Amino acid sequence: MGDNVPFDAPLFSSDEGVTLVGGGPAAPHDLHEALALAPRIVAADGGAVAALDAGFVPEAVYGDMDSLSAEDRVRIPAGRIHAIPEQMTTDFDKALRHVRAPFVVAVGFTGARVDHELSVYHGLIARAEARCIVLGAQDIVLHAPPEIALDLPEGTRVSLFPLARVTGRSEGLDWPLDGHAFHPATRIGTSNRASGGRVRIALDGAGMLLILPRAHLAGAARALQAASLWSRASKDAWV
Structure with a gap:
């Protein structure tokens, strides 16, 4: 999961911190706390649903889109959805490698499947240039x-x-x-x-x-x- 993975979708660039939303467990106050610090919002695949249900339309969505239903897609402007079909990397990695921002706060990536959470910690190291902080319950x-x-x-x-x-x-x-x-x-x-x-x-x-x-x-x-x-x-x- 290194530089041999192409940048196969438009980059999301911000002069402010970015909140990256995943589809894992997250309390409403988690998203609000992250957005207070990192006000731009991007989602990784099914994390778009979590953002929408909290009242926020993500500015960009990256992933293989296997967790984003047709009903949810119509709730997001089409130009913001960036499907990346390759299966060599996780949706977290897909999103993180396309974000250019001073820092990223990742919400909804802990507390569910252990293998998914471990892959996120691998992604922190693989994508250190993103300056990402994963926000958990504690x-x-x-x-x-x-x-x-x-x-x-x-x-x-x-x-x-x-x-x-x-x-x-x-x-x-x-x-x-x-x-x-x-x-x-x-x-x-x-x-x-x-x-x-x-x-x-x-x-x-x-x-x-x-x-x-x-x-x-x-x-x-x-x-x-x-x-x-x-x-x-x-x-x-x-x-």
């Missing part, structure tokens, strides 16, 4: 950039979950990352805590998910926008 999840700095109150849960072998350094965590090699089969970094104030994390490779309480969505979005991203070469190295 947490937010993002692909940690090479360096990130956040202001977090003392005791805030800071979880790190590797999808590859990753080493790094940190400041402002109760249990520093320094000297540890993280790997999904040997060492993970869940349930760490902020010691209060500025938390800095620097990683030596791509593939680390950063998980925070959802109350820190806005701060994480600012920090992600300020951070540099992994190069294509560094992202490909972990696959």
